[in-house]
Amino acid sequence: MIDLAFRLPPFNVRVRSDFSSVADHVADLYPALQRLDSDSFVDFDIRILRGKGHRRWLGQQARFLLDAQEPFLPLPGSQAPALLEWGLNWSIAARPLGYLVLHAAVLARGTDAVVMPGFPGAGKSTLCASLAFLGGWRLLSDELAILDPGTLALHPNPRPISVKNESIDIVGRFPGAAVGPVYHDTRKGRLSHLAPPRESALAAEETARCRWIVFPSFQRDDEHGWHEEISRAEAFALISEQSFNKERMGEQGFHALCGMLDGARCFQIGYGSTAAGLELIDRLCR
Template identity: 60%
Template structure:
């Protein structure tokens, strides 16, 4: 049984699993995150990835995700145990940290200024996020989750592997410094894999950033580059739709999101290639 405590900023996670694929996933993507066994730290998430029960251990084997002993969603095929850990972590962060506002979106930073790219399905967010991290040298705060601390108005880094699917896998494979893990086929998201977070981003995970740009990217094959500045009101409405816990946070979450918009410019970006997406971000984020 693999049993380790991981510091995945800003959280401490206890992970237990008998699946060799889960152990390899941790050693591949979180090699410096494993804490000494005698560490006495507060555990934010107590996670188990376990085999299915009864016949499901041998007939069409399954993997189950448990948080604090409870099973929040249905099992998946055992071959998907490692990505199940990543999907389960997303669920944990979206559901648990009541003191922070959590939204679906990628966050990268440069010189303390953060670029937020809210994530709509099929928009190409993860591919553009990877290209900014590996080609342009932006610091990755998170590929999936925008975490805003209402107490200081800053974005909290949560660096983890970049989730890639389908056509984006071949694109990111060619990026300099990109290290991809195993490919998983026939998942609920299609064919997926993960790209390791750049080491420099992991090393700087204690450095928060202030939002400066909010960009809603949309990839369209062969499309000419289009950049349109939009109002903060429109952007606020769109990003509110991507909030996981805004309603539960109530007034403090609403106020924190309003305050974040005091410092940002907002754009929609349509692009038809990686080079086009990067050029669009350069134009938007150049002072």
């Protein structure tokens, strides 16, 4: 149903699948897609295939293959597009392509970026979507901070924003939001994807430099929100927990993370609403 090579900065990707839902996902949620020739070099050759044997049709499953290798177990066929997104995240984090990769949202104003590491339940994705659609920030990535150790530039990778449970309804009301199908009973509950703003997709080759590190914490009953500035040493310890490959990169990864933090201001924040989170980020990241 789909056999497409395209530019997904800073990588080239090929996606092949016999699931029509995967083709629809790419067509609907990847704005400004830059197609490549079918024989172009790609960093990731991905296939989302139907299960083998009777699983191909009965109790349909979806399999993820990277360069003909199957790194993890299949998922229900109804979750094939979500498997593509999870598999892409895994591929970027696992493949040694010279970048330091952190689990964090990244947004920028001009070339100044805020990095928001992603601890579970922190509300990172909802806050990220709010900043991109309501706050005037350019989305670099919802899930992955991709840092070049040589230049300390953060590379955009503007893909669909993963939103879960009640956040699906919240982001669906944002002006210009294009939300995809809802997948039920995933390992993260109800899950959907929000297409990145077209302007962010068009600026996907424009790197940024880290100016702020913000560790968000959604606290439902906190009406006004709070913030605390922390040292870069403390931020280093916290963000190291969100690094996929710093240890594997050894000394280079250590120095890259130190370099990203050098000169950045670091904060922990708590907020109980989208409006409070936006106000805090705007106040701190001036």
